[in-house]
Amino acid sequence: xxxxxxxxxxxxxxxxxxxxxxxxxxxNHEYMSWYRQDPGMGxxxxxxxxxxxxxxxxxxxxxxxxxxxxxxxxxxxLLSAAPSQTSVYFCASxxxxxxxxxxxxxxxxxx
Amino acid sequence: xxxxxxxxxxLSVQEGRISILNCDYTNSMFDYFLWYKKYPAEGPTFLISxxxxxxxxxxxxxxxxxNKSAKHLSLHIVPSQPGDSAVYFCVSRGSARQLTFGSxxxxxxxx
Numbered sequence: 001x002x003x004x005x006x007x008x009x010x011x012x013x014x015x016x017x018x019x020x021x022x023x024x025x026x027x028n029h030e031y032m033s034w035y036r037q038d039p040g041m042g043x044x045x046x047x048x049x050x051x052x053x054x055x056x057x058x059x060x061x062x063x064x065x066x067x068x069x070x071x072x073x074x075x076x077x078l079l080s081a082a083p084s085q086t087s088v089y090f091c092a093s094x095x096x097x098x099x100x101x102x103x104x105x106x107x108x109x110x111x
Numbered sequence: 112x113x114x115x116x117x118x119x120x121x122l123s124v125q126e127g128r129i130s131i132l133n134c135d136y137t138n139s140m141f142d143y144f145l146w147y148k149k150y151p152a153e154g155p156t157f158l159i160s161x162x163x164x165x166x167x168x169x170x171x172x173x174x175x176x177x178n179k180s181a182k183h184l185s186l187h188i189v190p191s192q193p194g195d196s197a198v199y200f201c202v203s204r205g206s207a208r209q210l211t212f213g214s215x216x217x218x219x220x221x222x
Contacts, residue, residue, distance in 0.1 A: 004154070031208055042115070042200055042212025043155070050207065058209060090154050099145060100210065102154030 002026055006091050006103035013081045013110045021076040021106050023091030029101075031094045032074040033058070034066065036087040037105075043090060049074055081110045114138045117201050117213035125221050130188040132216050134201030137182065141203040141211075146175060146186050149198045149215070158199075159186070191220045 007022045025032065033048035035058075045058030049068040063085060065077040074093075078085060088107050092100040116135045124130045136144075142163040147155035161168040161175045161184070168175050174187045188195055201213040 033208075033210075035210075035212075040120075040214060042202075042214045043210070044212070045209055048207065048209065056207065092154075094208065097208075099157035099160065100208075102147075102156070104152065104154045 004093050004101050004103035006106050010107045017081050018079050021089055023074045024072050025093040029093035029095050033092050034076045035090045038087050083110050086110045115201055115203050115211050115213040117216050119216050121217040123219045124191045127190045130191045132186040132199050134184040134213055143204040144184055145202040147200045193220050193222050196220050
C-alpha cells in the first residue's frame with residue numbers, strides 16, 4: 001500500500017514551459033486535492049476533486065489545470081510556467097469525511 | 112486575510128515538559144479543526160482533530176482544546192519528546208472538505 005505518490009520529487013523549468021505533476025493514490029479515495037506551500041505560509045488549495053469526472057477550483061487556481069479521469073489519478077498541469085509558481089506542491093486524498101493523506105511533495109523551481 | 116492564524120513561528124521546549132501550540136481563527140462558520148504535523152521533505156500527517164461541538168479531544172500525549180467564544184485552539188503535547196520536533200499546522204475544514212492552513216509553528220524539543 002503506497003498511499004499517495006507524487007512524481008517527480010524535484011523539477012526545474014524555464015518560464016513558459018509546460019509540465020504535468022503526477023499524483024496517484026491506491027486507497028480508492030473519492031476526494032483528491034492539490035496544494036502549494038510557499039515559504040512562511042501554510043498550504044493553499046489549488047484545485048480539488050470529489051470523484052472521477054468532477055473537479056473544482058480552490059483558493060489559488062490561476063495558471064493550473066486539473067482533470068480526474070480515474071479514481072486513482074489526479075494530475076496537475078502548468079500550461080505556461082511562471083516564476084511565481086515556484087513552490088512545493090502537495091497532493092492529498094481522503095475517503096468521505098476523513099482526514100486527508102498527503103504525498104511527500106514536488107519541489108518545483110521556475111527560472 | 113488569514114482566516115487561520117498561528118502567531119508563533121517557533122517554539123522551543125525541554126524534553127519531558129509540556130508544549131503548547133496556539134491558533135486563532137476568524138471564520139465562525141468553521142466547524143471542524145485539525146492539527147497536522149510535518150517533517151522536512153515529507154508531506155503533512157494528520158495528528159488530531161476536534162469538532163466544534165466539543166471543547167476538548169485527547170489522544171495519548173496530544174490534547175486539543177477549543178474555545179469557540181474566543182475562536183481559539185491550542186494543542187498540548189505532554190510529555191514532549193525529541194521526535195515531536197516538527198512543524199505543526201493548525202487547519203480548519205470548510206465546505207467541500209476544503210482545508211485552510213495556518214502558517215505553522217516550528218516546534219523544537221531539546222534533549
